[in-house]
Amino acid sequence: MDAVHAKTPGLMCHECTSKVESAVRGLPGVVSVTAGLSRGATSVLFDEKLVAKETIVAAITAAGFDVEAM
Numbered sequence: 001m002d003a004v005h006a007k008t009p010g011l012m013c014h015e016c017t018s019k020v021e022s023a024v025r026g027l028p029g030v031v032s033v034t035a036g037l038s039r040g041a042t043s044v045l046f047d048e049k050l051v052a053k054e055t056i057v058a059a060i061t062a063a064g065f066d067v068e069a070m
C-alpha cells in the first residue's frame, strides 16, 4: 500500500473536491481518496501493484486540476 499527497491548489469548492474524488476513485487499485478544500491537497491511498502514482496524477489533471507537488 502506498499513499500520495498531491498539492491541488485549484480546489475552490465542494464541487471541485467531488470532481477530483470521483475521478480518482474510479481507478483500479485506489483504496481511498480525500480532496481537502482547506489544505488544497488531495490524499490518495492506493495499491502500487495495481495503479501508478503517475496515473493518479493524470486522473486529477484530466479532471481539470493542476498538481503542483507531491
Ligand SMILES: [Cu+2]
Pocket (backbone or CB within 6 Å): 011, 012, 013, 014, 015, 016, 017
Ligand atoms: Cu469548485
